[in-house]
Amino acid sequence: AASGAQGMRMILIGPPGAGKGTQAPKIKEKYRCCHLATGDMLRAQVAAKTELGRQAKKIMDEGKLVSDEIMVNMIQNELNNNQECKGGFILDGFPRTVPQAEKLDQMLTAQQKPLKHAIELQIPDELLVARITGRLVHPASGRSYHKIFNPPKQSMTDDLTGEPLIQRSDDNEVTLKKRLGTYHEQTGPVTEYYRKTGIWTKVDAAKEPGQVWKSLLGIIEPSAGGSLLAKIGLK
Numbered sequence: 001a002a003s004g005a006q007g008m009r010m011i012l013i014g015p016p017g018a019g020k021g022t023q024a025p026k027i028k029e030k031y032r033c034c035h036l037a038t039g040d041m042l043r044a045q046v047a048a049k050t051e052l053g054r055q056a057k058k059i060m061d062e063g064k065l066v067s068d069e070i071m072v073n074m075i076q077n078e079l080n081n082n083q084e085c086k087g088g089f090i091l092d093g094f095p096r097t098v099p100q101a102e103k104l105d106q107m108l109t110a111q112q113k114p115l116k117h118a119i120e121l122q123i124p125d126e127l128l129v130a131r132i133t134g135r136l137v138h139p140a141s142g143r144s145y146h147k148i149f150n151p152p153k154q155s156m157t158d159d160l161t162g163e164p165l166i167q168r169s170d171d172n173e174v175t176l177k178k179r180l181g182t183y184h185e186q187t188g189p190v191t192e193y194y195r196k197t198g199i200w201t202k203v204d205a206a207k208e209p210g211q212v213w214k215s216l217l218g219i220i221e222p223s224a225g226g227s228l229l230a231k232i233g234l235k
């Protein structure tokens, strides 16, 4: 990784289907940091049939948010104890409320390791239905595919492990509408929160995945051929 990106500390914000889970693993691989996806962590609890998982499944299927306290503790625990996070981190799906953002700031300021990037994946709601209803996921890794936009090599099978792909129980049109409502209401203010800082940038997430990746690189490594326009947020 280029030296400018060492100690990656980044959050990706965007509505359901914006491409957070598509782009974050690429950042993890390139910058050798951890990728913490709070939705994946909750789904792991559901799969393990824990009490938290039981409560979380109900909330997720209603398109609502799990409590700030639970989510903040989950992230704090990973950032402090997950060895992969020593090289930096990318957060996907957190913070989702202003109190979560404030807690994250406090945590990182205390460690003198402030965030470097808060990147918003912007996309009109109309484009998200097709993305979400066609999504296929590999639960163990969090890798996602799309029936049309990004099909696996073999139908319903993960390219790397050969294991089966599934559809998430919240990936239907009715729940998506609720998730979008929650996003605009509760996570909209989070983007406002970061806009006031010097670390916020936006990316046009309606473009194809390769183009979105290029825009992200342009922000992380502006000197390495990334577009100046992307860096100053005009693209």
Ligand code: AP5
Pocket: 014, 015, 016, 017, 018, 019, 020, 021, 022, 023, 038, 039, 040, 042, 059, 060, 063, 064, 065, 066, 067, 068, 071, 092, 093, 094, 095, 096, 100, 131, 132, 134, 135, 136, 144, 145, 146, 147, 149, 150, 179, 205, 206, 207, 208, 209, 210, 212
């Ligand atoms: P979470 O798992 O975080 O879901 P989400 O935010 O709704 O995000 P998604 O995973 O749906 O979308 P994505 O942006 O990752 O899209 P992807 O890259 O897969 O959270 C689930 C639930 O957990 C929440 O509703 C809440 O209840 C709870 N929760 C989680 N975090 C919480 C927190 N911090 N506080 C409280 N509660 C919390 O892409 C989607 C599809 O489109 C894929 O099929 C992909 O292949 C395709 N695609 C991606 N990019 C493109 C492109 N550029 N062009 C065409 N297709 C594309």
